Amino acid sequence: MTSSIVVEASRTPGVGAGSAGGRFIRHPWVGFVLRRLGGLVLSFVVLTVVTFLIVPLIPGDPAVIAAGDGASPAQVASVRAELGLDLPVLTQFVNYVSGVLRLDMGNSFVSGESVSTLIFTRFPFTAEIALLAIVLVLLLSVPLGMIVAILTRGGRNKWLDNIFNFLTSLIYSVPQYVVATLLVVVFAVTLRWFPAAGATTLSSLVLPTAALMLGPVCVISRIVRRETAVVLNKDYIRTARGWRLGALRTNLRYVLPNLVTTTLTLSGLILAAQLGGAVVIETVFAWPGLGQGIVNAILQRDYPVIRGIILILGLLATLIITMVDLILAIIDPRNLGGTSSDV
């Protein structure tokens, strides 16, 4: 499930950098950027359609459901007008799309606040913990997985192998929100080291980020460990051994670079899933981000807000995945899809 990005890229051969004929040499980055931009636009289109469909797909009369139990006919009618449900679906769609493009997603049914404003106030909070967690996860799990793989290569140090496997399975099998709850019980309620809720001080960041990271650190360090084991068996590692380069040089120059590509490709989805994690975690810490926003909106059937937040979360996920692709291409130009043929 991993190399799809690479495979897709290599399917479209660009013109090799060394090709002659001085006129117009297509730089491999041009194709890469165009494809990624195309992907972004496509995702945006799909997300717009999906978020639009949320309302028409509500079983029964969307206006009645959206207005909530015990709403008066007048309230239902106002909701109907607000959502434009009295118009033909196609007109509704056109209105929705033009609204999205003007960053006007309507107003919240509950607070009357504009959805765009609401998103702009909540967005930084979610981005803060999600991005911090992603960076920390990568910084921790790559060295951890590599060291464990090197120490346990070829069946050495079985005890370390077993402890690593046991601990990572155990922690990973505890969902983030359970970890979060337990962290609050231990560090906020019992030890009182960090605040349990809110986003007031810098130390408020510690527990949510920790809760988000722990699981992914376990999965990704397992991935890194497995990939390291694969790389250690490669011929070019034997070449480096044949050149008697020493452990440090071999691991830093011959193992690490070849690890980063597969690890990032595999981890891209896990990192994007941090957004989903953040949504849930925010409930535990009363974190005023998009997650809390959408949960409240769904419970209150605040459809304009639901649409807006789903749209922005989807775009964020696309952005994270595109960024991973970009980093991959910078690290290893073969991912650009501009490779020369291998004779």
Next chain:
Amino acid sequence: MTSRFRSKEFWTPAMITGGGLLMALILIAIIAPSTMKQAAEQLTPHAALGPSAEHWLGTDDFGRDLLARALVATRLTLLMTAGAAAISVVSGVVIGLAIWLSGRRVREIALRILETAVAYPSLIFALVIAAVLEPGVSSAVIAIGIAGIPGFARITANLASAVSSSDYVVTARLLGVSPVRIAARHMLPNMAEPLLILSATVFALSLVEISALSFIGLGVQSPEYDFGRLLNDSLGALYTQPVEAVGPSVMIALTGLSVMLIGDALAAHADPRAKRSFFRRVLDRNRTVPLAESDTALVRVKNLRVSIPGRQELVKGVSFSINPGEVVALVGESGSGKSLTAMAVAGLPSEDLAVDADLLRVGDMNMLAAPDQSRLAKEISIVYQDPGTTFNPSLRMGSQLTEVLRTHLGMGRAEAREVIVNALASVNITQPAHRLRQHPHELSGGMRQRAMIAASIVTSPKLIVADEPTTALDVTVQAEVLRQFRRIHREQGTAMLFISHDLAVVEALCDTILVMKSGEIVERLTAAELAARKVTHSYTKALLAAIPTLELGSAPATSGAPTS
């Protein structure tokens, strides 16, 4: 499958723990609701009690026993999880197979769509569905079930395409068996094992996500409760009654852990590589060996044995020597032990093999010990079989080819590059300075192999070990590479240990030919004897008979490099 469950290897500690845990949870799910419902749901005046002998985990604000609630919730949680996982797995397999069965164009588009769908966090996907449907048990199951479909469908489609290229499927297709029948009769059974392992993962994920939905209040609604709902209830009482979080936390963790252990154990069972065991090689303590004055050989090997510890001897007591400037060939079919012998001589045996000998020396370096690394790097150069995999794909050629010069000869970057540029030019590589800035994949196979040869001579080694250096190359490129070996030998007089399975290749290059079979040397020939076909062993005769008549010496001289 049934015999597998009886085998000892199947019941690893992980499998026993995971299986036992899951059985216990299922038992709880069956028994708890009928026996503990009263304690779990009856409102009593004993509200918000701490843990006691009567209420192990205390009671909640309504005086309900928290342990009983956690246990009773097991049934609903497991049923919901199983339902969602079933939706993901069944629809995923059907869609995945349908994609594989459809035409090429549809398949490519469908795979792209799945690709995009999989990239989105499934929880956000589930939120969309939860937003459309009213929160509740069935909408949670449907939301999580549907959110899991794309991932499983893609994995099924990928597995199907892998299985569909196997011989029996190709045969069945040629015989005109209908695609649907092939999928049902031939492919599904062969995909069953990986799909089963992945189903365990899907189950674990569904558990986490369904509980997540309930936890944030969008899944199971009061008065019903599952683990997620209970955990959500505990949030409000975290300060007054922190123990309330323990029950559902532990139950979610245990359920997830049991399924994950089972999945891991199944995966480990399916992948026998994981079972390889390590042994610590006992190294000779003396890094050098004293040389007898009469012993002028550069390499001396006496009674060399290479084995998989405790299992099988692969090289069974081989003895030979290489004089300075002599080119010795080790010839034999794959599995004859020739490469193992060569790598033992080069001091690079695979780490899971045991190497032992009465004597194994190169110069005065004791190859059974750990000789000085710099001496090893300078005095023994190695050229490998497949130039496509011997270079690090993520480093430029320049930094790799100059490694030994910089690490062991203390040269600066510029000086080392100059030496390598000259060496590359000497093996007929065009634009040598430009090549150093390229990555390995930008060079052709023949070019890479000649670059490897160039790197192998810059230290003026005493011995070059070449392990099937021409096998992975085209015939014309082979001739050019062989010519380089002969030129090096002619100009520098370097001794070589040349491994090949092809007598024709070694005939033109080597002074002495050792024929190996099943880990033993069965015949020793001089080049003249081989040229005159004076061979005695039937195995050598068979090898000779396999040579197509090809005169290597008269291969047309190609100037410059084959272009990529």
